[in-house]
Amino acid sequence: MNSTKWIWRIVSIISVLATLLLLAGFVYAIKDIQNPQAGNELAAPSAKPQENTEDKSPDAKKEIKIAAIGDSLAKGTGDNSGMGFARRTVKELSTDTGKKVTLLNNLGINGLTTTGLLPKLEERGTQYVLGQADIILVSIGGNDLFQGADLASKGISGTSSTATGQEMDPKDLLKGLPKASTQLKAILERIHAINPDAWIVYVGLYNPFGDIEDLKIPGNHAVASWNQAALDSINKYSNMTLVPTFDLFQHNLDKYLSSDHFHPNGDGYQQIAERIVQGIR
């Protein structure tokens, strides 16, 4: 009989307290959601990103950190294994140097143009990743140049290549070039400003339409002018490299392009990765 008395007392007291607590929380939650007060009432106590104090010269480092940024090529679209040139470079470089090589982040986004990349460089997360990297792989510009091509790769991939050809006017290829190459220059400068110590590798463009009669010559011409413009900016810095891919793909489109006829396949990415490693070794 006594035990039931105690059960009742304990249960009733605790449940009343619990109810009051939860009711307070409920009222508070409604107030907070309905009339949210802006203004940070607390400073983030989380640790600041630790500055890298260690020696920056790549030879002395035990570990090499790589970041990739840019368009679908950086992401590795078309590679069935999902590795892209970023992971393949990591693999090649680690067998080549014997050091530990890690891929910090792959920030490649499908369909990104120079216009889309510029604001990304102002984001804190992007800056953090780039700031940590020893080697930054950049691939951008393909979508600026081949505007309609991104559409082709997404929508009507697998259809005959003439369909792709009809969509694109060869004359349009050169139209966006001046603006895009100024933006490319701005991008490279910005990345250099974010991390002046990192080795920046720009992956040059190739002409994915080299086997289409109408697009072969204007395409080659546009890609060549683009690469030349990129080279003009890159040559000003001591720690920037342009890795050419034009010659790799020029007569090997069947071998190195994936089924969407725009992005490289696994073998194509492997070739690019080997070139990158040769360039930064």
Add this chain to the structure above:
Amino acid sequence: MTSVLPLIKNETIKIIKKKRFYVILLILLVLVPIFTYAQMRSAERTREKFNGDWRLEIQQQITDNENSLGSDRVPDEWKKFRKIFVQQLQYYLDHDVNPNEPNGVTFTREFMSNSITLFIPLLIMAIASDIVSGERTTGTIKMLLTRPVKRWKVLLSKLVTLFMFTSLIVVAAFVITYVVSGAVFGYKGFNLPVFTGFQITGSDVDLAAVHGVPQWKYLLMQGGLIWFVSLTVASLAFMVSVLVRSTAASIVVMMAALIAGSILTNMASAWTSAKYLFMVNLELTDYLSGTPAPIEGMNLSFSLAVLSIWAIAAMIISFLVFTKRDILN
């Protein structure tokens, strides 16, 4: 009221002595360690991938989500969700706050907001579904009603007891989750900031009202919202328990409703009048964290109104039926 209090006392002792409440505690004590272990393993794995640097992890999460935005195969509603998600992650990154800081408090927060639609209601039902129909299954209802007490008082005492235990269950769930997960992830983290106040309009997030709240305050608010949802579920389960003779049937009815709700929530948006169903409105904590509501036009006051109406209607029906009906078996 003088004669209701002893009845409540009686009901409380019945629930404790029938060990219903212990079963609930036992379920929590068995399940929470399992989830904690799973969480620990997945945290270990991502730590390996990103060298323990959460900023890299968040940035990769942002990039992956942005990539899926370009794909035509992703439904538009998902794109909206992901766009909002990306903006929130970006906000955390910009303010240098780790949204998934591994500690017991964060785990509790995540776990509770995930269990608001099914797990907590299930625990509530362990008591609520049995509280009236249990008496009928065993036949003890006749004993109760032959006493010189008005029927509505008998039912009221049961309802009050049920609400008392609802509060207890919610608090117990918090405490047990915190104690168990804290043993693995550490007991700190009450003062870490969580951001709340994301105003969602379409697929854009208005950041003007976003403010940081220490996690203990966030947990308190979360507890309050979960409590309100639990009361609603308790009232509905109570009604079903009055209407249906067997406890098993009454659990099945409620479970079916809840599961239907979680499926409807996932299918979302196409059928807009689904927003008047109670089970679609259970995720009140989403308004706190800034996850967009499953159906256009839902907001906190709307959901609270829908839940209250359902709960009040359930109580009215329970009392009407219970006071009028003949007890035959």
